[in-house]
Amino acid sequence: MKTIKEVKEYLAQCTSLDDPELILFKEDQRKGVQQELQRFYKRWQKREEQHQKFLERQKYERSLRTQGYTKIAGIDEVGRGPLAGPVVAAAVILPEDCTIEELNDSKQLSEKKREELFLAIQKEAIGIGVGICSPEEIDEYNIYEATKIAMQRAIAQLKEQPDCLLLDAMELPLEIPQQSLIKGDAKSISIAAASIVAKCIRDGQMKEYAKEYPYYDFEHNMGYGTKNHLKGLENHGICDLHRKSFEPIKSMVEKG
Incomplete structure (x- = not known):
């Protein structure tokens, strides 16, 4: 008979x-064995739910392949909303047999999970x-x-040019067939992968900019108008990264 520790190790594999x-x-009948068994089934159910969601988020890619x-x-x-920094777009072509089941909207993921998935995308992406x-x-502009310009630049950087695009609520002035999804x-693992890549790239840039422009807390707010960012603007004015067409930057520039 296995010990409870051995049961736990067995179920983990x-x-x-x-x-x-x-x-x-x-x-x-041992209580410890039954507890480990319950944990096993809960893990299994969670993995199965994740797998089903993964399959659901591939339906647009499957349809296009047919x-x-x-x-x-x-x-x-x-980066559309921040007061400072660039807007960053990414284009990602995933293989048909992609195995990264945790792909999801980057906003739904922790920073640690995004970084893990960014590495996984780099390994698997075409x-x-x-x-x-x-x-x-x-x-x-x-x-x-x-x-739109950033997106077109991202597409141009692909080593293999795509024959179809899946976009998040956008349309591009390109001859390539495209589908826009709200x-x-x-909803799409390809768009999710692009959102993760773009988020990781931009966050990394803003953390580097924070070293050059230390007054605005860029390493934490990524250029968004947080309390610390606005306080930095009030005390130190604007820097080269600020968008002069965005309020309150625009008014600050007009006032001189």
Whole structure:
């Protein structure tokens, strides 16, 4: 008879609900064994739910592949709302047999999980492209147009050009067939992967900028208008990263 520790270790490695050992564990009257068995089934249920969600988030890619598309790029951006810093877009082409089941909207993930998934995406992706529009370009073109420019730059950076695009609530002036999805980063693994790449790249940049511009707490707010950021603006004025077409920066510039 296995000790409770051995049961726990066995269940941690168990990969099938048909494992005959499970029957023996169910018949074991020891409380510790029953607790470990309950934990095992809860873990299994959680993995199964995650797998089903993963399959659901692949439905657009599967549909497009039935239409003959093979290089489907998910496109997403990060950084439309901040008062400072660039807008960053990413384009990601995932393989048909992608195994990264935790792919989801980057906003739904912790920083640690995003970084883990970013590494996984780099290993599995067929192609990754990143496009950036500077604060100056955002001021020149407006944030919506700058976002589209960043997305087109991301696509241009792909080593293999896509034959179809999946975008999060955007349309691009390109000849490539494309499908726009509302809240696409939560509906498509390709868009989710792009959102994670863009978020990790931009956050890394803002943390580096924080060393050069220490007054605005960029390493924590990523350029958004938090209390510490606004306090930095009040005490030290604007810096080169600030978007002069965004309030309250615009009013500060007009006042001189």
